[in-house]
Amino acid sequence: xxxxxFEESRANKIKxxxxxxxxxxxxxxxxxxxxxxxxxxYFGLGLALIxxxxxxxxxxxxxxxxxxxxSGAKPVTKKxxxxxxxxxEGLTLAAGLKNTPKAYVIxxxxxxxxxxxxxxxxxxxxxxxxxxxxxxRQELEGVIAHEMSHIKNYDIRFMMLTAILVGVVTxxxxxxxxSFLWGGKGKSDxxxxxxxxxxxxxxxxxxxxxxxxxxxxxxxxxSRKREFLADSDGAMLTRYPPGLASxxxxxxxxxDPLVDKANKATAHLFISTxxxxxxxxxxxxxxTHPPIEERIKRLESM
Numbered sequence: 590x591x592x593x594x595f596e597e598s599r600a601n602k603i604k605x606x607x608x609x610x611x612x613x614x615x616x617x618x619x620x621x622x623x624x625x626x627x628x629x630x631y632f633g634l635g636l637a638l639i640x641x642x643x644x645x646x647x648x649x650x651x652x653x654x655x656x657x658x659x660s661g662a663k664p665v666t667k668k669x670x671x672x673x674x675x676x677x678e679g680l681t682l683a684a685g686l687k688n689t690p691k692a693y694v695i696x697x698x699x700x701x702x703x704x705x706x707x708x709x710x711x712x713x714x715x716x717x718x719x720x721x722x723x724x725x726r727q728e729l730e731g732v733i734a735h736e737m738s739h740i741k742n743y744d745i746r747f748m749m750l751t752a753i754l755v756g757v758v759t760x761x762x763x764x765x766x767x768s769f770l771w772g773g774k775g776k777s778d779x780x781x782x783x784x785x786x787x788x789x790x791x792x793x794x795x796x797x798x799x800x801x802x803x804x805x806x807x808x809x810x811x812s813r814k815r816e817f818l819a820d821s822d823g824a825m826l827t828r829y830p831p832g833l834a835s836x837x838x839x840x841x842x843x844x845d846p847l848v849d850k851a852n853k854a855t856a857h858l859f860i861s862t863x864x865x866x867x868x869x870x871x872x873x874x875x876x877t878h879p880p881i882e883e884r885i886k887r888l889e890s891m
Contacts, residue, residue: 612754616641619761626765641757648753653706653713653745656858660703661850662693662715670694673721676733677714683734683826684741690714694721699848700840703858704736704745712740717848723839731833735823735860742822744815748857756854762798813879816860820884824891834888837861841881 616637624633648655667674673692681689686709693715695701700720706712714736724732739745824830840846840861851863862878 612758613638613641615758616754616761619758619765623761623765637761640761641754644757644760645750645753648749648756649707652749652753653711656705656749656855657693657713657715659850659852660695660715660848660855661697662695662713665692665694670721672726672729673716673733676730677737680730680734680737680826684737686737686741688712690737690740694718695848695850697848697850699846699863700724700843701846701848701851701859701861701863702732702736703855703860704739705749705858706740706745707749708743708746709740712745714740719843720840724836727827727829727832728836728839730827731823731829731836732860734826735819735833737826738819738822739815742815742818744819748815752854752857766794766798813876816878817884817887820888821891824888830888830891834885837881837885837888841885 617634620634620637621630622633623637624630627633665673670692673694677692678689688710690704690706690709691713693713695715695717697717698719699717700723702714702716702720704712704714714733716732720732721729820833824833827833837860846861846863848859848863851859856863857878859878861881862876
């Protein structure tokens, strides 16, 4: 089990580098096209990379705190929630982590939880009051183990980087579209040059429209795969897959699953979608989580 989790952690670190490289290329293309429209490709490219670097740096070091603040999560003490703390401490030892993640609680009737932070040393686990009230001992351990696996496997860093970079791509795409509307000059000294300019502008326009959509789909696809892995790794931590399976069954039957302060930027972090479920094709395509029935089925087969 430890070997499997170590390999998953290492794979996530490698994927983080690949993901960063991919998005830097997309950002560079967006910046280059914007620079071409305004007559200086290098200026556009440099500006895009500077913006993305600053945005990513702020998000990397402050993203966890911002997510907790947006979600309305409040830090709690061992005296307030002793069993939550004991569960966190026990599973921290089982996962082989050096530091126990900080505990946060959201005052909400919905049953949900999430982990966030940039690495295991700067991580936290947040649960709703609705989850704490509804879950028995084994079910709560299953949920916390799922979130602990996200921390152990560096999913928290991977998904935070993904969200940050999708945000940068969206920001630059919007800037590029506005550049077209403002009427950038580009280079069109000759007829041939004018044709090239038109082609590049059309390509840039299509790319500016599609880039944030593609980025969002990549983020959601990665998020769905991470949930399956965290389920299996969490079940291995507790040595009791039925605990998490039972917790997911309760969550799936929650009459009011909406977490009031959840939004599209943080939805992929939760153990289950924090919105009311819909069955439309678009909703499935942009879903942050795999079908909960499939997750339960996999756990029950372990």
